[in-house]
Amino acid sequence: MELLNALVALANYVVIPAVAYGSQLALGALGVTLVYGILRFSNFAHGDTMAFGTTIAIFFTWAFQGLGVTLGPLPTALLALPLGIAGCALFVLGTDKVIYRFYRRQRAAPVILVIVSMGVMFVMNGVVRFMIGVDDQNFADGARFVIDARSFRDATGLDEPLVLRLPTLITLVTAAIAVALLFWFLNRTRTGKSMRAFSDNEDLALLSGINPERVVMVTWIIVAALATTAGVLYGLEKSFKPFVYFQLLLPIFASAIVGGLGNPVGAVVGGFVIAFSEVGITYAWKKVLEYLAPTEALEPSGLVQLLSTDYKFAVSFAILILVLLFRPTGLFKGQSV
Amino acid sequence: MSAVTDTRHEGVERGWARGAILFAGMAALLAITGATMSWNVALTVLNMGLVSGIMALGVNLQWGFAGLFNIGVMGFLALGGLACVLVAMPPTGEAWAAGGLRLMAGLALGAGTVVAAVLLWGRMSPGRARTLAMLAVLVGGFFLYRAVLDPAVAAVESVDSASTGYLGGLGLPILLAWPVGGLVAAGGAWIIGKIAPGLRSDYLAIATLGIAEIIIAILKNEDWLARGVKNVSGLPRPVPLEVDLQASQGFVDRAASLGLDPVTASTLWVKGLYGLLFAAVLLILLWLAQMALNSPWGRMMRAIRDNEVAAEAMGKDVTRRHLQIFILGSAILGIAGAMMTTLDGQLTPGTYQPLRFTFLIWVMVIVGGSGNNFGAVLGGMLIWWLWVMVEPMGLWLMGAITAPMPDGLWLKDHLQDAAAHMRLLTMGLVLLLVLRFSPRGLLPER
Structure with missing residues (x-):
């Protein structure tokens, strides 16, 4: 019984939150790692891309809610997600056409592209604030719990409650x-294979007739989809707050680097390790320890x-440094800078 | 041969002329601000502009001279700010009595653990035994450290927590905090350089970004150090207080003879004094940076930046040189951070945000001209001026756009609220436009 209680407490306070957060980080890190693998720069605007896509999705959610269109127990935001992705993809493709393409043609050094992405970050941050402001926005509706504390206790007779919120379950699924x-897509389709080929060896991919502009376009669309999904989840x-999304940049980059920059797996x-x-x-x-301790003493x-929650950035960072010191290309083999 | 020297000479002269014109333009912008808004605003912008110029100088040293991509500027500025508190605030005797020594012992224990682990790693031969021994030292040391530190922290923070609740500083003159701020930031940079040796571009960027966040997290949470988010206000000032000036008959008479009322005169006088102090520091640092740039050392740094492999083949120790310039640049940032906190008169860890204190400094350097010290300073002053002026300009613009709209229309309210967010958008556009059309900046490297 004590052991079961300990396990439930562990699941409730550690495993479930970490898996949910880990999924969000993984989706974010996939976006960063794809840009790195294909376009060959660290995209500092990624946090703000997430915020932008989410903002669009929130606007559509509000519109659907206003029209009375809902998904019943599921949050309306899921219905708005494809529209958010479409809006974000258009914006990102626009940035590529107006800004990044020029430097790609010039074959600019990666570090120049990183600085360019800092400029894009400022602009996107400003655009998001312009559209939705800086405050917390709550757009979740529908049912709140899959398993709530009381019914879990009644059903199992344990002291510890287990809570599974619907948004958490939706995040995982x-x-x-x-x-x-x-x-x-990456492993089975022709376009996906051409993307991997382009990432592995650009010159060879070009020689075998792969159209680089098309690869780049598909990459940006996928990145927008991943970023918006991560942001909405x-x-x-x-909750949605533009500044928090900007701050997610650090754990997201830590996840991508820990896993090996450029490597999707x-x-x-990396996302789950960091989370x-x-x-x-x-x-x-x-x-948890109280349940496990055999005697009161x-x-x-x-x-x-071990550390107060305010130091969570320190944790992602410490792991990042450890991995860089002992395995400079990440846990899985990534491209070295 | 002489033809080459001639063209180079002409190029240098054109560079000087361009610089002189641009700096004169900057002065004109400030003069217009003073004439149309008020001289108090102009001096406020100038003072922070001078400090921004020093920040840009620090980043330029790392990026423009050596190609080091440091986006942890915010952290080094905050360390400089911390130095102000540690140097200038009076010590809290009660807090020291309550747990000061125990706290110091705890910190020493923490540092000792890390040193022991590092030594162990270096001394033992590789293998599972080494990993296990190091982990044992780290884990054991961590719990020991927390056991010693935690009660001391609780004791210190409970001492009159509404007004102090921290150890306080040394009670020395605040001007001393400027060099100390540089030293503290240099120490931080040394530690970073040691744990992230030879980190290149993207990795160094993420590492510095993370460290800056950690420094801010420490300042926010460790109340015993500098009161955390409760802020330390009322830092001593290097210049007289306005109210003292207004109370002095001699000052009031002199102000009256210039046709100024005492309140305006005192605020202008104080801001002018700050401006002189900042300008002096800026000129000294600029002179030093110029000397360094044109010395054999500066040529070596640029050689390493432009072709690391070739420089290494010539026998230059690239990693050491990188560490050196990383520390020097960070020290300048620390000095600037201390100056900024002195100007504010308080340390407010909650206000340090990467967009304002890291990325904006980068905009300054890129716009001014990376690799050129004068360019960095110009960029610092110009971008700071723009940062301050965008808000009134945005409000005016939105006012003009929304004027024909009826009152109460949602779009009108939305647009007027949005004027406040014009800053980030403008900074991003300026950065992108400069990168696209004038990638070497306003004052290019010669």
Whole structure:
């Protein structure tokens, strides 16, 4: 019984939040890693791309809600997600046409493109604030819980509650579908294979007749889809605030680098590594340890929290440094800079 | 041979002329601001512009001279700000008595753990035993450190937490905090350079971005150090207080003889004094940076930047040189951070945001001309002026656009609110336009 209680507490406070956060980070890191693999620069505007796509999706959600169109128990935002992706893709393709293409033609150094993406970041940040302001926006509707605390306790007779919120479940399912689709696309379709070829060896890909502009276009569309999905899921599960999305840049980059920049599998794994470390190190383990301690005397007196939650950036960063020191190309083999 | 020297000479002269014209233009912008808005606004912009010029100088040293991509500017500025508190605020005797020494012991223990782990890693032969031993030292050391530190922190923070609740500083003159800020930032840069040796472009960027966030997180959460988000206000000032000036008969008489009322005169006088102090520091640093740029050392740095492999083949220790210039540039950022906090008179960790304190400085350097010290300073002053002026200009623009619209229309309200967000958009556009059409900046590297 004590053991079961400990496991439930662990699932409730560590595993479920970390898996949800990890899925969001994985989707974000996939976007970063694709841009890095195909366009060969670190896209600092990625957090703001997420915020932009989410903003569009939020506007459509509000419009649907105003029209009385809903998905019943599911959040309306899921209905608005494809429209958000379309809006974000148009914007991103526009930026590529107006800004990035010029530097690609010039074969500018990657670091110049990084600075260019800083300019895009400023512009997108301004555009998002212009459209939706800087405040918290809540756009989640529909049912709130799949499993709530009371019914779980009644059904199992355990002391510890287990809560599964609907947005959390949606995050897991949507992220799983998105990742599966992406890998199917990259590994099975002609366009996906040409993207991988382009990422592995640009000159050879060009020689074999792959159209680089088309590869770049498809990449941006996929990046917009991943970024918007990640942003909407994060907003549904937590809340939408433009500045928070900008700050997600650090854990997202940490995930992509830990996994190996340019490697999609690495990005997914990296997302979960970062999420589990952040949640695990900033969680107060007192409750779980109390159930596990065989006698009262061995129960911990403090909270057993390794670091306060405000230091979660420090956690992603420490892992990033450790990986860079011991495996400079990431857990999975990524491209070295 | 002489033809080559002649063209180069002409190029240098044209560079000087261009610089002189652009700096005169900058002065004219400030003069127009003073004449149309008020001289107080113009001086405020000038003062922060001078500090921004120093920040840009620091980034230019790292990026323009050595190609190091540091986007942790915010963290080094915050370290400089912290130095102001640690140097100039009076010590809190009670807090020291309550747990100061224990706290210091805890910190020493933490540092000792890290040093022990590093030494162990270096001394033992590679293998599983080494990994396990290092982990044991780190984990054991961490819990020991927390066991010593936590009670001390609680004791210190409970001392009159509404007004102090921190250890305080040394109670020394605040001007001393400027060089100390440089030293603290240099120390931080040394640690970063040690844990991230030879990190190149993208990786160094992410590493510095992360470290800046961590420094801000520490400042926000470690209340015993500088009161966290409760802020330390009322820092001592290097210049007289306005109210003291207004109370002094001699000052009031002199103001009256110039036809100024005492309040305006005192604020102008104080801002002017700050401006002189900042300009002096800027000129000294600019002179040093110019000397460095034109010395054999500067030529070596540029050689490394332009072709690292060739420089290494010539026997230059690239990693060491990179570490050196990273520390020097960060020290300048620390000095600028301390100056900024001195000007504000308070340390407010909650206000440090990467867009304002890291990426904006980058815009300054790129717009001014990376690799050119004068360009960086010009960029710092110009972009700061624009940053301040975009808001009134945006309001005016939105006012003009929305004037024909009926009152109460949602679009009118939305557009007028949106004027506040014009800043980021404008900065992004300026950066993109300069990168596209004048990638070497206003004052290109010679």
